[in-house]
Amino acid sequence: MAEPALGSRSRDLYERAKRVIPGGVNSPIRAFDPYPFFVERAGGSRLYDVDGHAYIDYCMAYGALMLGHAPEVISEAVKAQLDKGTLYGAPTELEVELAELVRRLYPSVEMLRLVNSGTEATMHAVRAARGFTGRKKLVKFEGCFHGSHDCVLVKAGSGAAWLGVPSSLGVPEETARNTIVLPFNDFGALEETFEREGGEIAAVLVEPVMANSGLILPEKGYLHLLRRLTRDHGSVLIFDEIVTGFRVAPGGAQERYGVRPDMTTLGKVLGGGFPMAAFGGRREIMEKLSPLGPVYQAGTFSGNPVSVAAGHATLRYLIDNGSRIYPELERKREELTRALADLSEEHGLSVQVHGLASMFQVFFTPNPVRDHASARLSDLRRFRAYFASLLGDGIFIPPSQFETCFLSTAHTDEDLKLTIEAFDRALGRAASASG
Numbered sequence: 001m002a003e004p005a006l007g008s009r010s011r012d013l014y015e016r017a018k019r020v021i022p023g024g025v026n027s028p029i030r031a032f033d034p035y036p037f038f039v040e041r042a043g044g045s046r047l048y049d050v051d052g053h054a055y056i057d058y059c060m061a062y063g064a065l066m067l068g069h070a071p072e073v074i075s076e077a078v079k080a081q082l083d084k085g086t087l088y089g090a091p092t093e094l095e096v097e098l099a100e101l102v103r104r105l106y107p108s109v110e111m112l113r114l115v116n117s118g119t120e121a122t123m124h125a126v127r128a129a130r131g132f133t134g135r136k137k138l139v140k141f142e143g144c145f146h147g148s149h150d151c152v153l154v155k156a157g158s159g160a161a162w163l164g165v166p167s168s169l170g171v172p173e174e175t176a177r178n179t180i181v182l183p184f185n186d187f188g189a190l191e192e193t194f195e196r197e198g199g200e201i202a203a204v205l206v207e208p209v210m211a212n213s214g215l216i217l218p219e220k221g222y223l224h225l226l227r228r229l230t231r232d233h234g235s236v237l238i239f240d241e242i243v244t245g246f247r248v249a250p251g252g253a254q255e256r257y258g259v260r261p262d263m264t265t266l267g268k269v270l271g272g273g274f275p276m277a278a279f280g281g282r283r284e285i286m287e288k289l290s291p292l293g294p295v296y297q298a299g300t301f302s303g304n305p306v307s308v309a310a311g312h313a314t315l316r317y318l319i320d321n322g323s324r325i326y327p328e329l330e331r332k333r334e335e336l337t338r339a340l341a342d343l344s345e346e347h348g349l350s351v352q353v354h355g356l357a358s359m360f361q362v363f364f365t366p367n368p369v370r371d372h373a374s375a376r377l378s379d380l381r382r383f384r385a386y387f388a389s390l391l392g393d394g395i396f397i398p399p400s401q402f403e404t405c406f407l408s409t410a411h412t413d414e415d416l417k418l419t420i421e422a423f424d425r426a427l428g429r430a431a432s433a434s435g
């Protein structure tokens with residue numbers, strides 16, 4: 001197997017980091033064997049590490065960087081803001097304009113609040129839904145990831161799945177008990193649950209397209225069933241579009257699949273590479289928030305002018321160039337997923353290749369993947385061989401079978417050509433890694 005082309009400076013930094021930072025990283029998924037590369041700088045489609053290696057980046061900060069690294073439109077907006085101050089503790093015109101842009105793209109989001117991370121967005125959305133309905137129970141789906149607060153850290157995806165931890169120590173049983181976990185794409189389980197306890201369910205929180213157990217698409221009619229059942233039982237339907245928002249369409253999965261949720265969470269792309277997220281939805285729910293209503297929510301850095309400038313520049317760019325960008329990203333992604341499927345076949349590998357808009361993943365399993373349990377049947381030894389080979393060839397993808405790869409507008413056709421050559425070698429190595 002190809003040794004990842006890492007270097008001694010990354011290794012030394014990792015040793016130093018481990019003494020002061022748990023696992024040497026500030027978010028668990030960043031650690032991989034034998035040690036992660038440490039980044040010196042980034043630009044366009046490339047990451048450059050401290051040992052002088054360049055990587056074509058398909059992690060793109062877990063989907064946050066739709067326009068690639070350090071795009072000029074965002075850098076300029078941020079530099080201009082820095083000279084005018086970075087935090088005011090008072091509102092600004094641009095945050096109003098940003099909220100109006102979001103509402104234009106997401107008609108279901110009649111009102112919204114800006115926060116600093118996706119974790120905060122889902123936490124506050126769930127609290128608002130509970131406050132609005134006066135109910136406690138939350139339905140979520142196995143392998144969906146909604147950040148790292150208590151009520152959603154039950155059978156979560158992303159880093160939690162990667163570590164094989166079904167939930168987390170430190171989450172009280174009493175809290176977890178109010179979270180009902182269902183398998184995704186299981187129509188019957190959903191109907192039974194609502195029949196049994198629909199009247200107690202405050203909210204259903206779902207990634208309309210799962211992007212934290214690999215990439216898993218909703219089956220035809222599934223999101224519509226969610227909509228019908230929640231409406232019939234007076235539960236709040238929350239689409240967690242922190243990955244899919246601005247990605248699968250300017251108006252997210254709700255635009256692409258034509259389903260209008262009661263609430264939506266946005267993040268990642270929204271911040272243009274800076275910490276920012278949002279939650280919003282129906283006016284009558286959002287009007288429960290303080291200072292209008294009794295649901296408390298606040299944040300020192302919420303709507304800070306630097307993140308708002310970056311997010312505003314991103315959204316403006318996507319709106320102005322969307323008719324060109326989205327079809328082009330989809331074409332590039334199709335080129336990659338077609339290559340993955342064809343090359344796997346050539347190497348005698350039976351795999352599942354999933355793709356939507358600028359997102360894709362290959363599962364090393366001959367079985368169809370439609371939920372977290374079927375994703376977990378993937379052969380992780382094959383995935384590790386594939387990952388290591390790609391890294392050795394200067395291609396960086398998220399280091400887990402249970403994540404999703406992302407294209408940005410900075411990826412060129414030349415990048416794709418190099419990537420497909422590396423796919424060929426990587427799938428060859430995966431084929432000979434015994435499963």
Ligand SMILES: *Cc1c(COP(=O)(O)O)cnc(C)c1O
Pocket residue numbers: 062116117118119120122145146147148207211212240241242243267268277
């Ligand atoms: C990344 C992610 C979150 C958490 O966002 P953070 O900004 O990391 O807190 C929530 N939901 C989904 C679907 C995500 O992918």
